[in-house]
Amino acid sequence: MSDITPQVVAEHGLTDDEYKTIVRSLNREPNLTELGIFSVMWSEHCSYKSSRVHLAKLPTDGPHVIQGPGENAGVVDIGDGQACVFKMESHNHPSFIEPYQGAATGVGGIMRDVFTMGARPVAMMNALRFGEPDHPKTRHLVGGVVEGIGGYGNCMGVPTVGGETNFHKSYNGNILVNAMCVGVADTDKIFYSAARGSGNPVIYVGSKTGRDGIHGATMASAEFDDDSDEKRPTVQVGDPFTEKLLLEACLELMQEDAIIAIQDMGAAGLTSSSVEMASKGGSGIELDLDHVPQREEGMTAYEMMLSESQERMLMVLKPGREEMARAIFEKWELDFAVIGATNDTGHLTLRHKGETVADIPLGPLDEFAPKYERPFAETRQQLPVRPEDVPTPNDLGEALVRLVGGADLSSRAWIWQQYDHTVMADTIQVPGGDAAVVRVHGTGKALAISTDTTPRYCEADPFEGGKQAVAETWRNLTAVGATPLAYTDCLNFGSPERERIMGQFVGCIEGMAEASRALAYPVVSGNVSFYNETNGVGIQPAPAIGGVGLLKDLSQMATLAFKAEGEVVLLVGETKGHLGQSMFLREIAGREEGAPPPVDLAAEKRNGDFVRKLIEGARVTAVHDCSDGGLGVALAEMAMAGGIGAKIELDPDLPAHAFLFGEDQARYILTCKREAADKITQDAETAGVPITHLGETGGDALQLGDLGAAAIAALKGSHESFFENLMGVIN
Amino acid sequence: MRSAVIVFPASNCDRDVAVAIEKISGVKPRMVWHKETALPDADLIVLPGGFSYGDYLRCGAMANRSPIMKDVVAKAKAGTPTLGICNGFQILAESGLLPGVLMRNANLHFVCRTMPLRVENTDTVFTRKYGDGETIEVPVAHHDGNYHADAETLDRLEGEGRVAFRYANDNPNGSQRDIAGIVNQSGNVLGLMPHPERVADAALGGTDGAPLFEALTEALS
Numbered sequence: 006m007s008d009i010t011p012q013v014v015a016e017h018g019l020t021d022d023e024y025k026t027i028v029r030s031l032n033r034e035p036n037l038t039e040l041g042i043f044s045v046m047w048s049e050h051c052s053y054k055s056s057r058v059h060l061a062k063l064p065t066d067g068p069h070v071i072q073g074p075g076e077n078a079g080v081v082d083i084g085d086g087q088a089c090v091f092k093m094e095s096h097n098h099p100s101f102i103e104p105y106q107g108a109a110t111g112v113g114g115i116m117r118d119v120f121t122m123g124a125r126p127v128a129m130m131n132a133l134r135f136g137e138p139d140h141p142k143t144r145h146l147v148g149g150v151v152e153g154i155g156g157y158g159n160c161m162g163v164p165t166v167g168g169e170t171n172f173h174k175s176y177n178g179n180i181l182v183n184a185m186c187v188g189v190a191d192t193d194k195i196f197y198s199a200a201r202g203s204g205n206p207v208i209y210v211g212s213k214t215g216r217d218g219i220h221g222a223t224m225a226s227a228e229f230d231d232d233s234d235e236k237r238p239t240v241q242v243g244d245p246f247t248e249k250l251l252l253e254a255c256l257e258l259m260q261e262d263a264i265i266a267i268q269d270m271g272a273a274g275l276t277s278s279s280v281e282m283a284s285k286g287g288s289g290i291e292l293d294l295d296h297v298p299q300r301e302e303g304m305t306a307y308e309m310m311l312s313e314s315q316e317r318m319l320m321v322l323k324p325g326r327e328e329m330a331r332a333i334f335e336k337w338e339l340d341f342a343v344i345g346a347t348n349d350t351g352h353l354t355l356r357h358k359g360e361t362v363a364d365i366p367l368g369p370l371d372e373f374a375p376k377y378e379r380p381f382a383e384t385r386q387q388l389p390v391r392p393e394d395v396p397t398p399n400d401l402g403e404a405l406v407r408l409v410g411g412a413d414l415s416s417r418a419w420i421w422q423q424y425d426h427t428v429m430a431d432t433i434q435v436p437g438g439d440a441a442v443v444r445v446h447g448t449g450k451a452l453a454i455s456t457d458t459t460p461r462y463c464e465a466d467p468f469e470g471g472k473q474a475v476a477e478t479w480r481n482l483t484a485v486g487a488t489p490l491a492y493t494d495c496l497n498f499g500s501p502e503r504e505r506i507m508g509q510f511v512g513c514i515e516g517m518a519e520a521s522r523a524l525a526y527p528v529v530s531g532n533v534s535f536y537n538e539t540n541g542v543g544i545q546p547a548p549a550i551g552g553v554g555l556l557k558d559l560s561q562m563a564t565l566a567f568k569a570e571g572e573v574v575l576l577v578g579e580t581k582g583h584l585g586q587s588m589f590l591r592e593i594a595g596r597e598e599g600a601p602p603p604v605d606l607a608a609e610k611r612n613g614d615f616v617r618k619l620i621e622g623a624r625v626t627a628v629h630d631c632s633d634g635g636l637g638v639a640l641a642e643m644a645m646a647g648g649i650g651a652k653i654e655l656d657p658d659l660p661a662h663a664f665l666f667g668e669d670q671a672r673y674i675l676t677c678k679r680e681a682a683d684k685i686t687q688d689a690e691t692a693g694v695p696i697t698h699l700g701e702t703g704g705d706a707l708q709l710g711d712l713g714a715a716a717i718a719a720l721k722g723s724h725e726s727f728f729e730n731l732m733g734v735i736n
Numbered sequence: 737m738r739s740a741v742i743v744f745p746a747s748n749c750d751r752d753v754a755v756a757i758e759k760i761s762g763v764k765p766r767m768v769w770h771k772e773t774a775l776p777d778a779d780l781i782v783l784p785g786g787f788s789y790g791d792y793l794r795c796g797a798m799a800n801r802s803p804i805m806k807d808v809v810a811k812a813k814a815g816t817p818t819l820g821i822c823n824g825f826q827i828l829a830e831s832g833l834l835p836g837v838l839m840r841n842a843n844l845h846f847v848c849r850t851m852p853l854r855v856e857n858t859d860t861v862f863t864r865k866y867g868d869g870e871t872i873e874v875p876v877a878h879h880d881g882n883y884h885a886d887a888e889t890l891d892r893l894e895g896e897g898r899v900a901f902r903y904a905n906d907n908p909n910g911s912q913r914d915i916a917g918i919v920n921q922s923g924n925v926l927g928l929m930p931h932p933e934r935v936a937d938a939a940l941g942g943t944d945g946a947p948l949f950e951a952l953t954e955a956l957s
Contacts, residue, residue: 152845152846155846156846159787159846159848159877159879160746160748160787160790160791161748162746162748162749162786162787244790245787245790246745246746246787246789246790246791246792247790249745249746249748249787249790250745250746337745338745421848422847422848422849423845423846423847423848424846424848425846425848425877426848427848427875427877427931427934427940428748428749428752428785428877428934429751429752430752430755430756430933430934430936430937430940431940432940433939433940433941435941444939559939560939
């Protein structure tokens with residue numbers, strides 16, 4: 006065993022103080038294996054040491070919540086004895102270094118988090134952020150990430166039904182790849198990770214352990230520099246074929262009464278799974294590493310404990326069930342090994358080649374885990390942008406055509422056509438709508454899913470940005486007719502050791518918490534990814550929110566396409582023409598500035614509940630929320646999807662560009678039959694919901710008052726050309 | 737109609753096709769694990785879509801070596817209607833029950849979208865419920881659907897009316913002569929890249945795949 010020098014400690018990403026705490030909790034110097042175990046368990050990635058204090062501010066409870074944060078995934082009740090199990094996670098650092106494998110293993114990891122709880126994954130979503138389109142790395146990264154997500158998800162036979170993609174220069178050196186998995190389980194067959202009891206066999210299943218991914222969790226807990234390409238060997242390689250077998254084998258075993266606890270081996274592999282299972286169960290665990298299935302010869306205890314080889318699970322079984330379980334895993338041609346047992350020592354004990362190579366008391370490992378209240382600086386408020394200070398374009402129609410063809414607003418079909426989004430034969434709303442919708446297999450109900458955040462808002466005003474991210478997913482779920490249930494989050498920020506970044510984090514969390522409370526929309530799972538920066542330049546903060554809602558009757562689902570000519574177009578919500586941080590300001594005026602739109606949560610709730618009721622009553626024919634690009638872009642999307650234009654009246658009290666492109670929140674566009682419009686307007690007024698008559702559908706263009714027009718053909722041409730120009734034509 | 741759906745490791749459309757068959761025929765198919773050596777009594781054999789053996793080595797190559805395939809080939813040669821969808825088509829090509837190969841898509845990308853198909857031959861047990869030359873909308877989802885065969889084989893397929901489905905407007909994978917699905921000489925083995933089982937239910941936005949299962953149910957019940 007090599008000596009633990011200060012240099013070795015530093016190489017493990019531990020501070021001097023943290024090392025001293027290790028010595029105190031062991032009452033002796035650790036050996037290298039023990040140091041490795043402490044280093045990954047106390048890494049930012051696994052310990053949430055900089056974020057825990059603030060994460061505690063988020064509401065996690067609600068009438069539907071079966072399991073909040075702290076397990077492999079969150080669980081919410083969807084009625085009829087069924088539950089929805091979901092989580093989102095980041096794989097930013099590995100995806101930047103090796104985009105295909107980084108993204109693929111991100112998908113694989115989040116799927117394991119969901120099926121380890123007994124749920125069959127039914128839908129995948131993602132939230133991707135890349136650098137500027139013309140940055141030399143962007144094309145390679147977009148191609149690799151999309152291919153990697155598809156390569157893994159398609160093979161698994163789980164539809165990838167949607168997501169979001171942004172481009173911004175702040176991601177040039179640090180892309181964000183967040184993957185979300187949604188599964189469905191029976192409420193009486195949900196599996197947890199607490200390894201209770203003593204004398205129960207600990208089982209290793211799945212792929213063999215190799216030397217890949219050692220120190221992955223530590224890598225994800227440091228910022229990049231120019232040599233980050235050298236970290237490529239720390240990226241794991243995915244094998245979706247094995248994962249598909251692991252999924253089927255686990256679900257088959259879960260039909261039997263055999264499993265006490267189960268956890269996937271994700272970041273920090275065998276270390277975090279065994280430590281967390283024993284800690285949660287209040288037990289001890291002894292592993293004999295000689296029995297760990299190994300892919301390579303001569304692996305040390307250190308390497309085995311820190312390997313992040315993919316497609317592995319750790320289970321604690323009821324005694325006597327081993328042979329039945331083994332038969333299932335052998336049928337699926339997977340490794341199955343009894344590698345240890347639980348005990349009542351409260352220690353993690355590792356044996357290798359007949360010797361004890363680590364003996365760590367779990368209490369102190371958990372109890373003394375670092376927890377930092379890092380200093381933070383609040384972001385300075387920016388002034389709102391006044392419409393009169395932004396030039397009105399000569400041709401509003403032309404501006405709209407340009408906007409819908411921009412990097413952030415163009416069609417994402419190039420991406421989602423590379424994902425199998427219809428496998429499992431339950432996809433009832435394909436990508437491109439406000440939310441993806443998948444039927445709960447064999448029932449008449451459906452789950453709606455939306456991932457969203459607006460990083461430029463979060464950077465300008467973290468608190469309002471945090472509110473907006475949560476509210477926008479809630480609104481998207483509402484726009485398809487679903488009742489929002491809960492969300493998962495994936496919080497992507499720069500280095501928490503910088504006060505400004507920590508201030509962004511704290512502001513976003515507090516905004517999210519406020520929105521969660523106002524909308525009765527709790528968070529049930531999530532992940533924090535810090536250190537998203539290269540050479541000291543941080544990203545635009547991106548607290549990605551993955552919301553899930555329930556449609557009790559899928560026949561009531563709303564979609565955004567204009568359905569017929571001669572229908573009335575209505576706008577729900579108030580328009581003040583807020584141009585600060587808008588897409589229009591950035592793309593047309595070339596300015597990234599101002600205060601983002603404020604989010605009035607009471608109005609969100611009131612307007613959203615009103616729209617959902619209209620959808621449930623089948624009183625509207627199309628629904629779309631207004632977000633990036635404002636009213637103009639939302640109308641263009643409805644027109645393009647339906648192949649039908651509309652004649653829109655402008656607001657005489659607002660400058661036309663502010664009316665059309667302001668990004669005021671809490672708004673929806675609806676269409677309805679002519680004869681239904683008066684009653685809807687009356688009901689809105691009764692409910693205190695602002696409603697405006699915008700115009701009527703028809704023709705082959707969007708007519709914008711008498712100040713311009715955009716032909717659907719021109720909109721589509723622009724909308725569909727961005728990815729083809731960037732990545733090349735598919736077919 | 738008694739049907740048998742073969743399940744290979746990493747088949748992933750086995751459930752989808754079983755659901756469609758049960759919905760239309762009223763009879764639950766038997767799911768047959770690839771390690772079995774004999775099929776149950778069945779009027780229809782289905783090789784489902786998916787990624788058998790992860791598409792490693794070559795799509796369908798390893799599945800074709802599965803123990804059950806000996807009996808599948810024997811029964812298909814003896815005349816049992818046999819349907820191979822997507823990965824199932826690739827396995828049928830590997831087994832020699834159908835001529836040609838399915839190569840990587842010409843643009844090298846996986847493609848998932850709903851494609852218009854032209855029904856080219858309505859005189860098979862699979863296609864009888866479609867109109868002659870009818871255009872239907874069925875999704876594709878594959879990485880290797882680029883059908884290739886030598887010119888002589890292609891001419892023979894065309895001459896014998898064995899091209900069952902063709903991509904009607906644009907071709908998603910570069911397949912020769914826009915071929916989407918073919919039958920064997922006796923017409924009892926169909927391989928196609930598109931997924932009719934994904935459009936056999938109005939809730940999914942289309943039912944153009946249903947007539948295929950209706951035709952089989954009518955003929956085989």
